[in-house]
Amino acid sequence: MRRAHTVEQVRAAEADLMARLPEGTLMQRAATGLAVAISNFLGSTYGARVVLLIGSGDNGGDALYAGARLARRGAQVTAVLLSSKVHELGLQALKTSGGRVGSTDDIPTADLVVDGIVGIGGRPGLRPDALAAVQLAEQYDVPIVAVDTPSGVDVDTGETPEPHVNAALTVTFGTHKICHFIDPAATACGPVHLVDIGLDLPPAAVESLQAADIRNLYPVPHGESDKYSRGVLGLMVGSTQYPGAAVIAASGALGGPVGMVRYVGPDTVAEAVRAAHPEIVAGNGRVQAWAIGSGLGDELDIPLIRELLDAEEPVVLDADGLKALDDAGDHVDVLATPHAGELARLLDVDRATVEAERLKYARLAAERFDVTILLKGATTVIASPDGQVRVNLNATPWLATAGAGDVLAGLCGSLLAGGLSPLDAGSVGAYLHAAAANLASSSGPITAMSVAAALPEATRYLLRG
Numbered sequence: 001m002r003r004a005h006t007v008e009q010v011r012a013a014e015a016d017l018m019a020r021l022p023e024g025t026l027m028q029r030a031a032t033g034l035a036v037a038i039s040n041f042l043g044s045t046y047g048a049r050v051v052l053l054i055g056s057g058d059n060g061g062d063a064l065y066a067g068a069r070l071a072r073r074g075a076q077v078t079a080v081l082l083s084s085k086v087h088e089l090g091l092q093a094l095k096t097s098g099g100r101v102g103s104t105d106d107i108p109t110a111d112l113v114v115d116g117i118v119g120i121g122g123r124p125g126l127r128p129d130a131l132a133a134v135q136l137a138e139q140y141d142v143p144i145v146a147v148d149t150p151s152g153v154d155v156d157t158g159e160t161p162e163p164h165v166n167a168a169l170t171v172t173f174g175t176h177k178i179c180h181f182i183d184p185a186a187t188a189c190g191p192v193h194l195v196d197i198g199l200d201l202p203p204a205a206v207e208s209l210q211a212a213d214i215r216n217l218y219p220v221p222h223g224e225s226d227k228y229s230r231g232v233l234g235l236m237v238g239s240t241q242y243p244g245a246a247v248i249a250a251s252g253a254l255g256g257p258v259g260m261v262r263y264v265g266p267d268t269v270a271e272a273v274r275a276a277h278p279e280i281v282a283g284n285g286r287v288q289a290w291a292i293g294s295g296l297g298d299e300l301d302i303p304l305i306r307e308l309l310d311a312e313e314p315v316v317l318d319a320d321g322l323k324a325l326d327d328a329g330d331h332v333d334v335l336a337t338p339h340a341g342e343l344a345r346l347l348d349v350d351r352a353t354v355e356a357e358r359l360k361y362a363r364l365a366a367e368r369f370d371v372t373i374l375l376k377g378a379t380t381v382i383a384s385p386d387g388q389v390r391v392n393l394n395a396t397p398w399l400a401t402a403g404a405g406d407v408l409a410g411l412c413g414s415l416l417a418g419g420l421s422p423l424d425a426g427s428v429g430a431y432l433h434a435a436a437a438n439l440a441s442s443s444g445p446i447t448a449m450s451v452a453a454a455l456p457e458a459t460r461y462l463l464r465g
């Protein structure tokens with residue numbers, strides 16, 4: 001599990017630890033980890049030209065001490081001071097180690113720029129001189145390594161209302177921060193490298209499941225399992241208008257842990273589903289969970305869907321089915337899987353607003369509709385009505401393809417029928433969906449059906465460990 005904490009949580013943990021350690025220990029731990037990560041990024045440190053952008057706080061201090069270490073290993077390190085007040089001891093260390101104070105003129109010929117402008121003490125946005133320095137690096141294609149967080153992003157929300165650094169690598173300390181997990185800021189971080197500085201942290205604000213977590217949560221059948229005890233999923237998806245959605249969602253469901261899938265819908269669609277998947281049973285019957293909504297088009301029966309939402313069995317509610325959601329019922333067993341546009345419609349705001357404030361609106365919808373919200377995107381946010389938030393970070397951009405959402409709905413339904421909670425079904429589903437996409441794609445185009453077809457192998461690979 002990767003965990004992200006709020007600035008307040010990090011500051012409290014840091015204060016606790018600092019009280020027990022000699023002054024400056026934490027910064028030295030951070031700076032050492034930062035210098036190692038920068039060396040690895042550069043490949044060769046000797047002779048490398050490194051420009052440090054230094055703001056007024058400890059974030060600049062980290063950068064200055066790391067710069068001193070790099071200078072001692074033969075790098076040509078220049079500090080651009082963006083504030084009249086900088087970390088004095090850090091600056092002295094840099095100078096003693098052979099680094100110097102320079103200007104933005106050093107940026108165009110640099111191999112690397114280090115962003116020590118602001119970290120967790122920063123407000124969104126960059127001041128004009130910092131912005132000019134960052135733009136110069138971008139103009140000359142000089143990669144930027146961000147210290148702790150890319151300066152300018154909103155650390156606790158992942159929002160980027162103002163100009164900010166777009167990093168090629170972010171090196172963070174102690175724990176992840178929310179901006180490392182939530183888009184659009186997560187994208188601005190690039191890959192994130194975590195340096196352990198020994199913080200003792202409370203439960204995280206946002207979590208991201210990793211392979212070992214998927215292994216622990218996946219409902220693996222045992223000796224006494226039969227097709228019913230493994231779970232039966234009811235699919236109410238696809239329509240005469242969109243028969244393909246039913247075939248694709250069924251493929252996603254069969255790629256999950258479920259023992260049996262029933263299809264409920266128009267005869268012609270049922271025929272298409274059975275032609276593609278002879279193991280699927282058409283018609284009503286007992287199920288342990290439903291996946292409802294993908295490709296229903298105009299054929300959706302809102303009163304019937306509301307009945308199913310109010311019934312005992314958990315439901316994945318996708319696409320057109322989301323229109324049946326209202327804030328009246330008790331829907332804690334529901335996993336709703338909107339993309340930003342659908343969530344915007346549910347909440348009566350603009351799509352761009354949801355895209356800009358993904359964490360806020362996922363949480364808001366989970367609370368308002370009393371459902372678990374899985375907000376799809378390059379990074380998927382899963383928010384449960386009790387306030388827990390998870391993020392899936394392993395997707396490939398190739399997954400943005402027609403029908404991929406239908407696969408996810410079928411897969412999540414399968415996981416719900418297998419006994420997972422909506423939060424676990426959503427987070428395990430998003431992870432496996434992305435893992436299958438990576439496997440099917442290996443950096444090339446994919447179709448939704450090829451993602452579904454790769455689910456068993458991606459799952460096998462994960463379960464084997």
Ligand SMILES: NC(=O)C1=CN([C@@H]2O[C@H](COP(=O)(O)OP(=O)(O)OC[C@H]3O[C@@H](n4cnc5c(N)ncnc54)[C@H](O)[C@@H]3O)[C@@H](O)[C@H]2O)[C@@H](O)CC1
Nearest residue numbers: 014026027030057058059118119120121122123125127148
């Ligand atoms: N908290 C921790 O556990 C640790 C923190 N360390 C470093 O310390 C950093 C936090 O240091 P600080 O608290 O000094 O804060 P920062 O260095 O993040 O920011 C310093 C100051 O910049 C000013 N500022 C705010 N927004 C700005 C903006 N948009 N543009 C320009 N200036 C702005 C503010 O006056 C703020 O107090 C962390 O991000 C990390 O890099 C590490 O040394 C190790 C441990």
Ligand SMILES: [K+]
Nearest residue numbers: 115118147149
């Ligand atoms: K920074």
